[in-house]
Every structure is written in C-alpha cells, then in structure tokens.
Amino acid sequence: MQVGxxxxxxxxxxxxQTYAEVKTRAGQLQTEINGAKSIFDSEISYSKAxxxxxxxxxxxxxxxxxxxxxxxFGQPQTQTVKVTGEQATKDLIxxxxxSKYVRDFQRSNISVNSEGGKYPYTISVTFTLTEEIAx
Amino acid sequence: xxxxxxxxxAWLNASSFRAILGVSLVLIIVVASLGFTYSYQLLEKxxxxxxxKKVDASASDKTIASLQKVQGTIEQNQGxxxxxxxxxxxxxxxxxxxxxxxxxxxxxxxxxxxxYTLGTSQxxxxxxxxxxxxxxxxxxxxxxxxDTVTMTINIASIPSYKxxxxxxxxxxxxxxxxxxxxxxxxxxxxxxxDGSQSTGQQSSSNSDGITVDPLIVEMYxxxx
Numbered sequence: 001m002q003v004g005x006x007x008x009x010x011x012x013x014x015x016x017q018t019y020a021e022v023k024t025r026a027g028q029l030q031t032e033i034n035g036a037k038s039i040f041d042s043e044i045s046y047s048k049a050x051x052x053x054x055x056x057x058x059x060x061x062x063x064x065x066x067x068x069x070x071x072x073f074g075q076p077q078t079q080t081v082k083v084t085g086e087q088a089t090k091d092l093i094x095x096x097x098x099s100k101y102v103r104d105f106q107r108s109n110i111s112v113n114s115e116g117g118k119y120p121y122t123i124s125v126t127f128t129l130t131e132e133i134a135x
Numbered sequence: 136x137x138x139x140x141x142x143x144x145a146w147l148n149a150s151s152f153r154a155i156l157g158v159s160l161v162l163i164i165v166v167a168s169l170g171f172t173y174s175y176q177l178l179e180k181x182x183x184x185x186x187x188k189k190v191d192a193s194a195s196d197k198t199i200a201s202l203q204k205v206q207g208t209i210e211q212n213q214g215x216x217x218x219x220x221x222x223x224x225x226x227x228x229x230x231x232x233x234x235x236x237x238x239x240x241x242x243x244x245x246x247x248x249x250x251y252t253l254g255t256s257q258x259x260x261x262x263x264x265x266x267x268x269x270x271x272x273x274x275x276x277x278x279x280x281x282d283t284v285t286m287t288i289n290i291a292s293i294p295s296y297k298x299x300x301x302x303x304x305x306x307x308x309x310x311x312x313x314x315x316x317x318x319x320x321x322x323x324x325x326x327x328x329d330g331s332q333s334t335g336q337q338s339s340s341n342s343d344g345i346t347v348d349p350l351i352v353e354m355y356x357x358x359x
Contacts, residue, residue: 005188012195019202026205029216036219039312039355046318047304067348069317 044070049134056102057081058095060088062119073134076104078126082119083110089123096125101133222355224311229284229356236309237286237352244302249291253284283314283353290350296320296343312355319348 049068057063062082083089089110096105108124147155209216224232230253241248293299299320306313323344 005185005192008192009188009195012192012199015199016195016202019199019206022202022206022209025209029209029219032216032219036222039222039314043307043312043314045304045307046315047300047307050300050303050318050320063322065319065321067317067319072317 044073044134046134052101052133053129056095056099058088058091060084061092068129068134073129073131076126076128078124080122080124082113083121083123084119085121089121092123092125096127101130102127103130104128218310221310222312223282224284224354224356226356229311229354230286232311233284233286233313233352233354236311236313236354237288237306240302240305240309241288244298244305245294246290246298246302247292248288250289252287252289254287282356282358284356285351285353288350288352290347293345293347296345299347306350306352314353314355316351316353317348318350321346321348 046068050066053066053068060083063079064082066079081092083092093105093107096102105125105127107126111122113120113122226232234251234253237251238248240246293302303315303318306315323346
C-alpha cells in the first residue's frame with residue numbers, strides 16, 4: 001500500500017513538473033485579470049456623464065459651463081443655472097430631485113439677470129453627483 | 136552418602152528451581168511485553184506513514200487535476216486572455232502609441248487640435264483656468280511614470296458637440312485603454328444664450344457656440 005502511494009506521489013510530482021508552465025501562466029493571468037479589473041473599476045465615462053449631466057437641465061434652463069473630473073463625483077458642487085421663468089425653475093428642481101444621478105440637492109434664491117435676454121433669471125443649485133452618472 | 140545429604144549439597148534443589156523458574160517467567164513476560172509494545176509502536180508509526188502518504192497521494196492527484204483544469208481554462212479562454220493583454224500598451228515607447236491613437240481619433244471625428252503635448256501641460260489643462268483653447272501649450276511636465284503615459288490635447292475647435300462626445304467616447308473605448316482626466320465645456324464668449332454666435336468674433340467655438348477645455352488623457356502601459 002505504501003509503495004503504491006509513493007509511486008502515485010512520485011508519478012504526480014513528475015507530472016507536476018510538466019505543468020510548471022501552466023502554473024506560471026496561471027499566476028501571470030491572475031495578475032493580468034487583477035490589473036484589468038483595476039482599469040475597469042476606475043473607468044469614468046465622460047461621454048456618458050456629459051450627456052446625463054446635460055439631461056439634468058430641462059428645457060428653459062441654460063448653463064454657461066460645466067466641468068467634470070474625478071473629484072466631481074461624490075462631493076457637493078454648485079452650478080449656476082439661467083432659467084426662463086417659474087415653470088423652468090420648477091422643472092429644474094423636479095429633474096434634480098428625481099434624478100438617480102443626483103443626491104443632496106439644494107437651491108439658492110432666484111436672482112434677476114441685469115442683461116435680461118431669453119433667460120432673465122438665475123438660480124444657483126448645489127448637489128452631489130453619484131458615480132453612476134459616469135458608468 | 137544418603138539422598139538427603141546429596142540433596143542438601145546439590146546446587147539446584149526443588150525450591151531454588153522454582154525460584155529460578157519464577158524469575159525466568161517474570162523476565163520472559165517483561166521482555167515479551169516490551170517487545171510487543173515496541174512492535175506495536177512500530178506498526179502504529181508505519182500505519183501513520185501509510186495514511187500520510189495516502190493523503191499526500193490524494194492531494195497530489197488533486198493538484199494534478201486542478202492543474203489540468205487550469206490548463207483547460209487557459210486554453211478555452213485564450214481569446215479573452217489575448218484581449219486582456221492588449222488593454223495595456225506593450226510598446227517600448229508608448230508615447231508614440233498614444234500620440235498616434237489620439238491623432239487618429241481626433242481626425243476621425245474632425246476635431247481640430249492645436250497641439251499635442253506629451254505629459255501634463257501645466258497651467259491650462261484639466262478643466263481649470265482660461266477656457267480658451269487656441270493658446271499654445273505651456274511647458275509640459277514629464278509623462279507620468281509607472282503604468283501610464285500622459286498626453287495633453289489642446290483643442291482649437293470642434294465641428295459639433297455631438298462630434299466632441301463621439302471623440303470622448305472613442306478615446307474611452309480605445310485599446311490600449313485610455314483614461315480621460317476630466318472635461319470642461321463652456322459657452323463661447325461670442326455665443327448668445329440661445330446658442331448662436333454673434334458675428335465678428337474670432338473664437339475657437341463651434342456652431343453650437345461652445346468651447347472645450349484641453350484634455351488630459353492617460354494611456355495604460357505595461358510596467359517597465
């Protein structure tokens with residue numbers, strides 16, 4: 001019985017040597033997969049984020065600039081929004097409150113733009129973008 | 136000499152024989168016990184060895200089976216493994232790769248680029264500062280070491296916002312993988328609120344009345 005077990009061990013050890021390359025490749029593959037996971041986990045899709053961000057602002061609202069970077073997600077940011085009137089303001093607030101990409105929404109008082117134009121009012125909104133907006 | 140005299144003078148009489156026999160029996164029992172114990176221990180050790188070797192043999196079988204399975208998995212997923220391998224640039228000089236790839240993507244989307252700078256263009260990139268994109272790039276910091284190489288793209292003009300989004304999308308989908316560090320979109324100084332531009336303005340904006348900040352793009356590379 002012992003001889004049988006010893007033969008099995010010796011035979012398997014010899015076979016294991018032939019799998020040395022497989023073991024090495026498996027180790028390398030593990031490293032590669034971890035690296036790929038890290039790349040995809042940290043991926044931010046700005047092309048999606050810009051479209052979704054713009055969708056937060058309904059008809060009758062306008063922004064003069066938007067900037068997004070890694071720090072824009074998960075912490076409060078303030079955006080100045082020009083609006084055409086009351087309905088557009090209500091739509092804006094509803095859009096922000098109902099969006100799954102926005103949390104902790106707050107608004108400031110409305111001010112009147114001195115230059116008037118198509119968007120005579122300005123409202124400043126503060127909100128936090130979730131990371132899902134860029135996924 | 137009588138029998139009694141002979142018996143009394145003899146070395147081995149009945150009582151001493153009994154005593155010797157008794158001692159001998161005790162010795163035999165002791166030696167037999169010791170021998171039995173020793174043999175038992177030897178057998179026990181042998182049994183342990185056999186059990187351990189059986190376990191080792193079984194583990195060895197499992198290792199081989201596991202290695203065969205791993206080999207099978209690797210062979211089955213070779214295509215996927217090859218794709219994973221392409222996520223990072225393997226080139227000795229990935230700087231040329233990122234330059235070539237970004238120029239191709241910009242050309243494909245009709246993005247008018249004023250300059251490509253390897254490294255982080257200090258002062259005007261990353262969505263900060265002056266949004267004007269027509270200025271010449273400032274001195275470039277070295278490309279980041281480690282597992283990425285960086286390029287800053289100063290964009291002179293974009294044909295449309297839609298094209299700009301496609302440009303960003305193409306960068307994000309590129310292989311080797313690239314990562315955009317941030318984006319900035321601004322209303323052109325010459326554009327009116329309804330999106331149209333006033334006449335006579337020399338601007339980098341497009342027909343949608345917007346300008347875009349320089350882009351910092353990182354490309355993943357294999358570690359040196």
